[in-house]
Amino acid sequence: MKMLKDKKNRKLRIISFVILFLAAIVFLAPYFWMLSNSFKSTKEILLEPTNMLPKQFTLDGYVKVITDSPFFRWMGNSLFVTVIDTLVVLFTSSLIGFVLSKYKFKLNKFLFYVILITMMMPTAAMMIPNFLLISKLGWYDKIISLVVPTFVNAFGIFLCKQFIDDMPKELFECAMLDNAGPFTIYRKIVLPGIRPALGSLTIFTFLGLWNDYQTPLIYLNSSENMTLPLAMSYFSTQHLSDLSATMAAASLIMIPASIVFIIFQKQFIKGITMTGMK
């Protein structure tokens, strides 16, 4: 009986391995084709579309991206926005989460509900009022428009509060007895206590901002202010006939992030399953 069962399981495992393997090839194919095309000339892409690998290997596409567009400026803009915002969001989320979790004051419950509702705000439906607000503030086409509005993040506050709620009460009572000030408690007890939440929040905030297209599309106009995703669509419409350069630009945007992901794979996946959020 047992042997029969094992045999059946092995068959099942082999079948699912084959299916998953084929699916994996399908999933990786767009990456392969993008990279392959980025090393071909546009002429080769158009005239010999069946070449799996470039017949005439060329870096012209990449050279064009770097010399023909302010690529490093775009990358700098993206880094500037993402790094500053991620740091600020980590700070504000943990601090506000700490206050909501451990301090008694009149509006505590009410403010927490406000934050819960804020978490549900659909960005797609808020395009117009956000744009009008940014214009009124005089921030249209300025990089500050991407930075300041995201300083307080409802999801981050919620996540940190939940983690701080779970921390043992005694930790805080001891600190109070020692007469430690709130910022000392925050630094010495809260921050080390919620490290996993902060790790996952870093990944979400960073990825969300790094990949955001809609907000910069609405707030920015001049090409030198763009962040990478917006620049990508701009570049591809500017170089409609230059497939090779377009694929090179896409590769330059996608490959470094993919490598970072592959290196930190475990942390990424842990971060996602921990919160179950997108």
Added chain:
Amino acid sequence: MKNKKFVGTVMVPAMLHMFVFIVIPIVIGLVISFFNYNPLSSDNKFIGLENFVRLVQDADFRKALLNTLLFVLITVTLNIGIALVVAQMISWFKSNKVRSFFRMVFFLPCIAPMVATSVVFARSIFPTTTGFLNVALNKIGIDSINWLGDPKVVMISLIIYTIWVDVGYNVILFSAGIDGIPSYVYEAADLDGASEWVKFRKITWPLLGRSFQFVIVQTLISHFQMFAQFAVLILKDGPQNSGLVLSRYIYKMAFEYKDMGYASAVSLVLFVIIMTLSLIEQKKSAVDWEY
């Protein structure tokens, strides 16, 4: 704990920020949906419910709403189904290396900016003569398909792309859910000689149920708002508006036609759909992934 000064120092600026960047925009959005609002014009009249009356009569809006519902329904169903099957298959492997390899592959597209992958699909995968998909289909003897030019096919292309780009999230979530089910439950079933199908139906499915609802609602919310592929992968919403969805329609009306009052009325529809979904989810909050 109590400390008025500290609470004030933290909460006052935080609330001020939220008031300016969340409350004010919501109010603006509501108010201008009752106006004939053009940011370039100085004469923006109050027109009452006219924008909403226009909504009901607008064929493009109806098309966008219908396309959105169709897209969300099909894509989310496929997404959840595929993710579940893939996660279950991955869980059958004993080796951690094999498991994390497959998880990584399916998740990889989720990391990339959707604009970039949309450009890749638009320019290198879907084109009729040079695209990878038709090259591959021709190799196995199937005729080329006009992925982006045929109004009947455009939505299918968008769905294929969206599955590719987004299914990885749910594979990861379901994988974690399945891995979280203690192995002794399965071992007990093995002793009773249960088949894999029975184990899936009687153990995995019910135990996954709690996280399942959460994942569906999350996926629905994110798919209703998808924008990048509709703006970048297809040109001008596809032939005969075959790829026009609500998020794109709002953008087009507001920022291409500067008809912001009307676009705000459309936004309100999307807003209501998503808020309803979110409220359903709030009721079933407190999902934890342990068993």
